[in-house]
Amino acid sequence: MAASTLVVIAHPDLTGSSRVNRRWAEKLAKHPDEFDVRDLYALYPSGVLDEAGIAAERAALEAHDIIIFQFPVYWYSAPALLRTWTDEVYGFGWAYGGEDAAPGEPGRKLAGKKFAVAMCAGDIEGNYCAEGTVGFTPSEVIVPFRATANYVGATCEPEPFCLFGTENGLGDEELEASAAAYLSWLRTL
């Protein structure tokens, strides 16, 4: 049986330059009964999803109740392939366009599912607030995910799981602690 949680990872170099997302992915891989993973940049290295890719992504989403988007913050958003993935996968007549349909039927395929975001940011936590250099909280940064969830009839955790200061001398112990905290957070969803 498939795990109940699908983790969609968007990192352009997950097995190379990534430190945080790679460690988090390694943690997930130890619990295949709980988590299925889609590594988008490994699956679609050309950055293009063809019809077979779109069908595979939709099948994965349909098979899970909880969907996690895991990525490094790039320009207060996610790496580009996650946007392409959303544009292609959340099509009319599949994710939306069926207002009178029951949840799970064409046009409302994502209705009733639970979404959440797990991200890491180079900047320090203190800058992610109204008074900080970023000017917005993490919850505000993920508004596009929250609004999209609303539109397709899903729910999105308003607060992302977030590791800050990844480019600020992040130590191995802190990284390890974040992987454990990530696993615990996932299990609360």
Ligand SMILES: Cc1cc2nc3c(=O)[nH]c(=O)nc-3n(C[C@H](O)[C@H](O)[C@H](O)COP(=O)(O)O)c2cc1C
């Ligand atoms: C193109 C690019 C854009 C970035 N934009 C941001 C940003 O807007 N805010 C921020 O806090 N960190 C930003 N960073 C830092 C990344 O979030 C950081 O490299 C990441 O958390 C490290 O995760 P990893 O070890 O999995 O690669 C950016 C990094 C890159 C490469």
